[in-house]
Amino acid sequence: MxxxxxxxxxxxxxxxxxxxxxxxxxxxxxxxxxxxxxxxxxxxxxxxxxxxxxxxxxxxxxxxxxxxxxxxxxxxxxxxxxxxxxxxxxxxxxxxxxxxxxxxxxxxxxxxxxxxxxxxxxxxxxxxxxxxxxxxxxxxxxxxxxxxxxxxxxxxxxxxxxxxxxxxxxxxxxxxxxxxxxxxxxxxxxxxxxxxxxxxxxxxxxxxxDGAKQVEAHMDASGVVPEEPELAALLRVNADTGKADEVYRLLHRTRVLVRQVCDTTAQVVEAWFRSDAASQAGVDSWDPTKVKEGVVKGGGGWHGQGWLGKGAWSVGWTEMGKDGTCQRCGERLVCIDIDPAETDNFANSLTELAIKLEAREDFLSFQSWLRRHGPFDAVIDAANVGLYKSKDFCFSQVNSVVNAIQRVTKSKKLPLIVLHRSRVNVGPAKAPYNQKILDSWRNAGALYATPPGSNDDWYWLYAAVSCRSLLVTNDEMRDHLFQLLGTSFFPRWKEKHQVRLTFSGHGPTLHLPPPYSIVIQESEDGSWHVPTTTGDDIEKPRQWLCTTRKSLR
Incomplete structure (x- = not known):
């Protein structure tokens, strides 16, 4: 052949x-x-x-x-x-x-x-x-x-x-x-x-x-940022050659650039913690004050003081409770704050992109409307909610979510409902019951109908970011539009603000953001928790790699 x-x-x-x-x-x-x-x-x-x-x-x-x-x-x-x-x-x-x-x-x-x-x-x-x-x-x-x-x-x-x-x-x-x-x-x-x-x-x-590190250094000097495959390869070669300090550095770099790892990268990390080199890396004693200072300086979730403890690691897979408590070792993960200045910069970047890709006057008009009617404690991606597991748009489904999120917000004010104008003026919107729902949203100043030809994603995302509010949507926000944002800030913001939902015969169930950060975390006593992308949905719990020193348990 x-x-x-x-x-x-x-x-x-x-x-x-x-x-x-x-x-x-x-x-x-x-x-x-x-x-x-x-x-x-x-x-x-x-x-x-x-x-x-x-x-x-x-x-x-x-x-x-x-x-x-x-x-x-x-x-x-x-x-x-x-x-x-x-x-x-x-x-x-x-x-x-x-x-x-x-x-x-x-x-x-x-x-x-x-x-x-x-x-x-x-x-x-x-x-x-x-x-x-x-x-x-x-x-x-x-x-x-x-x-x-x-x-x-x-x-x-x-x-x-x-x-x-x-x-x-x-x-x-x-x-x-x-x-x-x-x-x-x-x-x-x-x-x-x-x-x-x-x-x-x-x-x-x-x-x-050493050769791989030279390439990494050249990348850094050229402003080229490694992604997970490159970081996993660097972790593997340093783990295989027993370079404990480099593995420590790269784990933290992975924490910053990737946050959550795929199964193959998790296996590399697991193999490291099970190795003899990992058991030999570390110190018998350390200064707790410096560790606490490192945690505060880093914003929480890590200290950067090197491997703490000595001896073999206890390694296993686990899940987190609703409050962020590890079901294997009992440690409670922390919630890492977002710098308000980062949120402002992100909102400005959204504006710049939106006015390039949308009709400028349409988006500027929306910003003006938002200043008059906002802020809102929550924003609803109504198209996503109204079409949840349905071919036909359902106004009553959106309204049930509006009422549910209103009950859990501080102000008890109606959330902002963002919906394309074509949904508001034609089709099911003409039904008397749906007209009544729409009128109640309009009268409360809570409905914004995006103009023809616009992409409503820009509108609800900007509103949620600028108002520091919750965002109700099951959209994973992974398509080309969100890739344009090109920033590590977006997944951190989404983790703290996205509310996902499911429906049952009893109505909607809101899945609020977790009270802890889904990111590689290093504790003050030297243990590590590494989140994977496995189980990254509402119905299947996320899998975490839990590693603690046996001598410290």
Whole structure:
């Protein structure tokens, strides 16, 4: 089957074959001749210039012809064929096309895009193919193609060098992969997280913790922030090599950047605490005053004074009670405060994004309305609530939640109900009972109908942030809109303000924010609690890794 794949090649079109068989000085004429539009222009008695030269804006035909000429040129056809190879992960055909393009009889000049497609395919095969011979061959071809690219004077970009770094990593040469990143930075091309990945993971796979730390330091200097896979790799290599101080530092970095970890990262952390190196790390005595000062300075939930205690750890999985008490060791987790200045900055960032993506006057009008009618103790994402487990919007369902949240807020004031204007004016809204509900919300100054064409997510989120209020929604707020916020503040804010809900025959049940922070916590006596994303919903409790010193229990 592999032989058949190697023999396969995308067939050039008849137009391409005709073009390649034509002497170079006649190629342009052939290219013009096989375009239908150009042929009509050439035979027209009113034509005063070749069709492909016509760029008159009066008809727009010049641009269309130039685009078509580019597509059907040898470079354009090769680009299309390589794109198809990339889509199908077909390295064999791509290399055949590359070799044909270098033919001395009819060479095709290669662009940056051509080279990037080829390098991507080579690096992908080198990194993922289980056949070591095919992997090595793909890597070697990739290096050869990159050498040819440089010889041709084609300037590489970030995507190019990322592929070269992947080639180096696939050949188990992390130093070369890292040199590619440094070269990019020195040339003024900002590296990205994906560019650092090959070098970082290659060092970690080679159990070279010092090399991995150099890559991490370079990332920090370039303003590139590691994500959970990178942090997990760093934790693993330092745990495997017994570097206790580095594991401690990286656990705290994970606490800040990730907060909650996936199962695979949790397994890395669990393996560390069960290791001999972990049992040997720490001190028999410490200054409780300094530990308390560290907790206060850090805002709660950690002290940063290093491993406390000595000896083997007791490690196990557990859940937290409603008040944040660990059901395994009995320790109560803390609630970490949010700096009010951070909330103000976040509200300002929301405003800037919203007025860029929404009609500016519409959003500014909403802010003015909110200043007149607010503040509110709670905000309801009415679209999410009204469509909860239902295809049809239900006003009475929203109203039951309005009444339920009103009872638990301090002011007992109606919450703000944010609903798109189309929901307010048409369909079920016309029913007499629903009109009565809407009128009661309007009369209380608690309904805001967002304008046509708007995204009501911006409105209810801004209202909840600026009012420091609860937000009633089951929306996990993970889509593209919320990714635009690009800040570690948002998950911390959501944890403390989102109210989720379920319905039963008795009406809605509100699931208020927990009285503790769902984040890696280090206690004053040296124990650790690591939350996972497993069970991150209302009905299934979250799983926590609980680790305490046996000698301190």
């Amino acid at each position: 592999r032989a058949a794949m190697a023999a396969a090649v995308l067939r050039p079109t008849a137009a391409t074959l005709r073009f390649l068989s034509t002497p170079p000085h006649q190629r342009r004429r052939v290219l013009v001749g096989h375009l239908p539009f150009a042929r009509r222009r050439r035979h027209s008695s009113t034509a005063t210039a070749p069709a492909l030269e016509d760029s008159s804006p009066r008809s727009g035909e010049g641009k269309a012809v130039r685009r078509r000429r580019a597509r059907e040129s040898p470079q354009g056809l090769l680009r299309h064929q390589l794109d198809m190879c990339s889509r199908n992960a077909d390295l064999t055909t791509a290399l055949r096309l590359y070799d044909d393009a270098l033919s001395p009889d009819n060479p095709i000049p290669l662009s940056l895009h051509h080279y990037n497609c080829l390098l991507y395919l080579c690096s992908n095969a080198a990194a993922t193919d289980s056949d070591s011979h095919i992997s090595a061959t793909a890597a070697q071809r990739g290096f050869d193609i990159f050498a040819r690219m440089e010889a041709d004077g084609v300037q590489p970009n970030e995507a190019t060098l990322t592929s070269v770094a992947r080639l180096a990593a696939a050949t188990r040469d992390p130093a070369m992969a890292f040199s590619v990143v440094r070269r990019m930075a020195a040339a003024g091309t900002p590296p990205r997280l994906r560019t650092y990945g090959p070098a970082l993971f290659a060092y970690c796979d080679a159990k070279d913790a």
